[in-house]
Amino acid sequence: MTSLRKFLFVLLTLSTINCFSINIIPYPQQITKNNGQFIIDNQTDIILENGNPAIKMVVSQFIDKINTVGGSVFKIKTEKSNQSRKSIVFQLVDSFKNESYHIQITPRSILIQAAKANGFFYAIQTLYQLFPANIYANKLNKQTKLTLPCVEISDYPRFKYRGLHLDVSRHFFSVNEIKKYLDAMAVRKLNRFHWHLTDDQGWRIEIKKYPLLTQIGSRRDETLIGHYYQNFPQKYDNTPYGGFYTQDEAREIVRYAAERFITVIPEIEMPGHAMAAIAAYPFLSCTQEKIKVATKWGIFEDVFCPRDTTFSFLQDVLTEVISIFPSEYIHIGGDECPKTRWEKCEDCQNIIKTHNLIDEHGLQSYFVQRIEKFVNSKGRKIIGWDEILEGGLAPNATVMSWRGIQGGIEAAKAGHDVIMTPGTHCYFDHYQGNPDTQPIAIGGFTPLSKVYSFEPVPAELNANESKYIIGAQANVWTEYIASDSHLEYMTFPRVSAMAEVLWTLAANKDWNRFKQNMPKEIDRYNVQNINAAKVFYEIQSTIKALENNKLELVLFTDNPFSKIYYTLDGTIPNNNSKLYKSNLIIDKSVLLKAQAYANGKKQGPLYVKPLIQSKISGEKYKVNNLNSWYKGGSEFALTNGIIGSTKTTNDWVGLTGDNDHEVLYEFDKLTLIKEISIGILSVPSLRGLISPEINIFTSTDGNNYSQTANLNLQNEITNEWKIIRPKIIFTPIQTKFVKVVFKNAGMFTGNNQKNGKSILLIDELSIN
Ligand code: ACM
Ligand code: ZN
Numbered sequence: 001m002t003s004l005r006k007f008l009f010v011l012l013t014l015s016t017i018n019c020f021s022i023n024i025i026p027y028p029q030q031i032t033k034n035n036g037q038f039i040i041d042n043q044t045d046i047i048l049e050n051g052n053p054a055i056k057m058v059v060s061q062f063i064d065k066i067n068t069v070g071g072s073v074f075k076i077k078t079e080k081s082n083q084s085r086k087s088i089v090f091q092l093v094d095s096f097k098n099e100s101y102h103i104q105i106t107p108r109s110i111l112i113q114a115a116k117a118n119g120f121f122y123a124i125q126t127l128y129q130l131f132p133a134n135i136y137a138n139k140l141n142k143q144t145k146l147t148l149p150c151v152e153i154s155d156y157p158r159f160k161y162r163g164l165h166l167d168v169s170r171h172f173f174s175v176n177e178i179k180k181y182l183d184a185m186a187v188r189k190l191n192r193f194h195w196h197l198t199d200d201q202g203w204r205i206e207i208k209k210y211p212l213l214t215q216i217g218s219r220r221d222e223t224l225i226g227h228y229y230q231n232f233p234q235k236y237d238n239t240p241y242g243g244f245y246t247q248d249e250a251r252e253i254v255r256y257a258a259e260r261f262i263t264v265i266p267e268i269e270m271p272g273h274a275m276a277a278i279a280a281y282p283f284l285s286c287t288q289e290k291i292k293v294a295t296k297w298g299i300f301e302d303v304f305c306p307r308d309t310t311f312s313f314l315q316d317v318l319t320e321v322i323s324i325f326p327s328e329y330i331h332i333g334g335d336e337c338p339k340t341r342w343e344k345c346e347d348c349q350n351i352i353k354t355h356n357l358i359d360e361h362g363l364q365s366y367f368v369q370r371i372e373k374f375v376n377s378k379g380r381k382i383i384g385w386d387e388i389l390e391g392g393l394a395p396n397a398t399v400m401s402w403r404g405i406q407g408g409i410e411a412a413k414a415g416h417d418v419i420m421t422p423g424t425h426c427y428f429d430h431y432q433g434n435p436d437t438q439p440i441a442i443g444g445f446t447p448l449s450k451v452y453s454f455e456p457v458p459a460e461l462n463a464n465e466s467k468y469i470i471g472a473q474a475n476v477w478t479e480y481i482a483s484d485s486h487l488e489y490m491t492f493p494r495v496s497a498m499a500e501v502l503w504t505l506a507a508n509k510d511w512n513r514f515k516q517n518m519p520k521e522i523d524r525y526n527v528q529n530i531n532a533a534k535v536f537y538e539i540q541s542t543i544k545a546l547e548n549n550k551l552e553l554v555l556f557t558d559n560p561f562s563k564i565y566y567t568l569d570g571t572i573p574n575n576n577s578k579l580y581k582s583n584l585i586i587d588k589s590v591l592l593k594a595q596a597y598a599n600g601k602k603q604g605p606l607y608v609k610p611l612i613q614s615k616i617s618g619e620k621y622k623v624n625n626l627n628s629w630y631k632g633g634s635e636f637a638l639t640n641g642i643i644g645s646t647k648t649t650n651d652w653v654g655l656t657g658d659n660d661h662e663v664l665y666e667f668d669k670l671t672l673i674k675e676i677s678i679g680i681l682s683v684p685s686l687r688g689l690i691s692p693e694i695n696i697f698t699s700t701d702g703n704n705y706s707q708t709a710n711l712n713l714q715n716e717i718t719n720e721w722k723i724i725r726p727k728i729i730f731t732p733i734q735t736k737f738v739k740v741v742f743k744n745a746g747m748f749t750g751n752n753q754k755n756g757k758s759i760l761l762i763d764e765l766s767i768n
Contacts, residue, residue: 023517024129025496026189026503027510028155036107038086040066040146045081046074048090054117057259059090062124065135066146088112090120099191100156103127105148118261122189126153129187133523136187159456161419161471162502163192163265164495166487169199169276170297171478172243173487179256180484184492184530186260188499193257194331194473196267197245200275200294204244205266205324209316212280217293218244220276224296227440227480227647232684232719232750236295250324265383266325268317271304271367272337278302284310286345297479299336306367307347315374322378329398330375334368335385358391365391372397383419386411402426402475405458412461412468420472425454426498428490429477433535435647437605439489440480443648448518448536448558451497452511474498485531492532496521515560537604539564539594543586543611543641545618551586551611551641557596562603566594575600586641589613589766611641614766615671622664623655627759630654637763638663643679644763646723652681652761654688661691661742661760665767670700670734675768676709677727678740681761682718684750689758690717691742696728698735708733717745738767 022031048059056076063074080087088110096102096115101123104111112123128135130148164185166173173181182193197205203217219242225235245253250266257264278285279293286305294300304310321330339360342348348363357363364387372382372394383398386407393399398417401408408418420426423444430444456472474495481487496518500509518536525532536558543553555564564580567573568590575597584592594607616639623638632653634640644651655661682690692714697705709730716724745758 021516022130022149022151023520024126025514025517025521026500027508027513027517028126028153029505029508030154032152034106034150034152036150038105038107038110038148038150040088040148041086044074044086044088045077046088046090047077047079049078049092051090051092052117055090055092055120058117058120058124061121061259062127065128066140097156099160100154101126102155103151103153105150105152107150110148118191121186121261122155125187125189126155129524133520133527136524136527157189157503158505159469159471159502161192161473162190162499163194163419163421163471163473164190164491164498165194165196165421165473165475167196167199167476167478168204168243168245169196169202169478171482171487172202172204172241173478173484175245175249175253177484177487178253180528180530181487181491182253182257182260182262184495184525184528185262187524187528188496189503190495190499191262192265192471192473193262194265194267194475195253196269196331196477198267198269198276198333199273200300201297202242202244202293203276203280205250205268205321206244206246207317207320208247209320210281210313213277213317214244215280217276217280218242220293220295222295227442227721228297229683229685230440230721232721234296234685247320247324254325263327263329264325265327265329265331266321267331267333268314268321269333269335270314270371271306271333271364272299272335273333274304275300275302277304281313284313286341286348299338301338301340303337303341304367305341305345305347306351306363306370311370311374314371318371318375319378322375322380328381329383330380331383331400332368332371332375333385334364334388335402337364337387339364361391363391364388365394368397369394398470400473408469409458409460412465416468417470418468420456420469421475425451426472426474427477428474428494429480431648432490432494432533433538434540434607435645435650436608437538438535438647439486440647441490442477442480443650445648445650446494447540448494448497449511451494452500452509452514454498454501455506456501472498472502488525488531489533492525492530493518493521493536494533512560515558518559519561534604537562537596537598539596539604539607541607541609545636545640546585549613549615549617549619551613551617553584553586553592553611553641555580555584555594555607557604559596559598559603562596562598564594564596566592568592572606586611586613610643612643612677612764612766613641614639614768615667615673616665616765616767617641619665621765622662623653624662625655625657625659625760627654627656630759630761632763638765640764642764643725644681644723644761646681646721649681649683649686649688649761652763655742655760655762656757657744658757660744663740663762663765665738665740665765666702667736667738670736672732672734673698673738673767674732675727675729675766676738676740677725677766679723679725679763680713681721681723681763682716683721683761684719684748685721685754687748687754687756687759688761689745689748690724691745691760692717693743694726694728695741695743696730697739697741698733699737699739700735702737705737705739708735740765 093113101114101119114120203213222236342360399411400419429442430446431441565573565577573595592609596603694711696709698708699705748758
């Protein structure tokens with residue numbers, strides 16, 4: 001072979017192999033790619049030699065899916081009708097572990113092996129992912145050729161509990177939407193749906209013995225508008241809101257999920273988050289006073305009182321719940337239960353005495369243990385949020401660790417099963433992209449990459465303790481998620497990253513491969529009409545300080561196939577603008593605008609970032625009165641070039657104290673300065689008030705300061721959530737030390753829930 005022909009041959013061979021990129025999420029444990037392909041057509045038999053009804057159901061699901069193409073109506077056969085025909089064989093092999101499967105595709109046959117229906121089901125999910133994304137369309141295009149690459153796949157899950165949660169109390173989602181949610185879970189091999197059915201803002205499951213739970217408890221008079229902290233005073237929409245599932249509908253969800261090998265775990269919250277139940281049946285609370293279903297978010301003092309009458313009620317409720325949900329687990333909540341009512345309640349105090357409990361935490365533990373005993377007596381187990389550790393863990397409880405991983409570590413060390421759901425990585429109500437481009441979220445920042453990076457087994461656990469980490473779960477709380485499309489936006493595609501965390505062995509995870517697979521994964525969501533977020537295409541940035549107060553900006557997207565174009569002069573960039581290649585050096589304040597493109601098309605929103613560069617960029621400074629809740633993310637928060645967002649307090653430095661607030665900066669040498677500017681965030685509902693007055697002091701020795709400038713901001717103080725950025729210009733002065741003193745705005749008394757010392761929130765100090 002001449003070298004040219006050899007080259008062409010190699011090229012052709014490679015392109016034959018590579019025309020199928022193996023793009024499976026979650027990624028299987030072992031894949032071998034071979035040459036060739038299998039085409040499903042009317043020369044193909046689908047064979048199940050022997051299988052139980054569950055396996056027959058799974059194979060029928062597969063046949064239903066592919067029957068719309070291929071020129072033939074496929075049926076399950078027990079053997080090949082003719083030796084010359086091709087075959088897809090589903091073969092029972094008892095030695096396979098639960099949920100595991102093996103696929104071998106050659107040009108003449110596909111052999112699928114598993115021991116159980118769930119293994120065959122996951123094998124089929126994997127096959128679907130080898131087809132073009134439109135396999136997920138309800139009706140396949142007749143032209144779609146069902147071609148599969150010749151591969152061999154051995155696969156099994158890392159964790160047995162692979163969960164996704166949905167809060168239907170804060171907002172209600174229809175049976176159809178939940179089915180869509182379950183469909184998307186199944187595609188990604190998730191197997192537990194945690195259905196948060198009750199909370200302060202609505203009771204959502206029909207209980208026949210207590211009809212008021214849904215007649216009264218499923219409806220609230222109105223709903224808070226905007227973010228909890230957005231308006232001061234808070235505003236409401238004056239529109240009744242409600243909804244619940246009948247028991248028949250809940251059973252339909254259970255059935256639909258089971259067909260997809262998903263177990264539905266119902267959550268009935270207790271003893272806290274119980275206002276909707278108490279609104280329906282006031283005898284359940286300590287005060288027994290009539291209350292309303294909550295109309296805003298948060299943690300409320302009215303909780304279940306642990307009297308015998310309450311237990312009778314809860315046992316009746318759980319009895320009906322258990323009859324609807326065959327799940328091994330019943331989730332009983334247990335989180336965020338204030339003890340204030342219990343402290344003042346005579347009945348509660350008597351129970352504490354009678355049972356020799358230490359205090360109200362002991363009473364919470366008594367509550368959970370008594371419920372556990374009942375649930376266990378019905379042959380089921382409880383899961384509780386990690387607060388159930390406080391005051392002593394119920395003997396057989398599984399712990400869902402949400403306030404970080406510490407609760408999970410403690411529970412695993414004590415020999416309890418644990419499901420990891422730390423807010424840092426698993427809360428999909430958090431922002432997933434630049435808050436300025438996103439719909440209002442509760443807060444936080446949990447982008448796709450962070451979800452992907454999650455490791456459910458903490459390094460602190462030894463091999464034996466690690467066995468108690470049975471899996472993890474993404475939680476979707478819906479305070480700020482009112483519509484189906486928004487629910488889908490927050491949940492997907494972060495679920496894809498979580499699926500890979502849960503299914504794929506840590507050693508087989510690869511963020512670069514995952515990113516390359518994302519465009520097709522987004523196509524899958526699109527074909528299923530799921531409004532997955534496209535934040536994957538958005539520009540992100542990191543910034544770091546260089547010598548001489550220059551800043552270095554790194555721009556990137558998660559999409560490895562995109563190019564970024566930018567401008568620094570305020571004009572809108574297009575793909576003729578400057579192409580971003582590597583680090584961008586910022587040596588003056590600029591307005592950066594950037595746009596990502598792929599295949600010549602715009603991707604994601606325009607990225608707009610004002611960058612502040614000054615004589616103190618990247619330098620250290622000192623502040624007094626630092627509030628530990630608001631550290632701004634780093635010790636350079638005030639000089640990192642980035643102005644905080646109006647949507648979160650993540651980037652803001654908060655100062656609280658009795659005296660005035662100060663930021664002190666020391667230059668290396670005498671320096672001429674003439675202007676200072678500073679951003680201040682006004683958030684009255686968080687006690688974040690604008691300072692009434694700023695005074696600038698300078699000094700050459702750090703001992704003797706003189707007043708250099710003054711700015712009165714009294715007229716800027718506002719009830720709105722907004723940023724101001726005053727600039728103070730003064731006669732140029734040589735100085736070594738600069739002290740910016742903010743007059744303390746004093747006590748904040750306008751909000752009966754949040755009264756206390758005001759907080760000054762500042763970001764990005766510039767001195768020139
Ligand atoms: C929780 O997020 N309160 C469990
Ligand atoms: Zn009580």
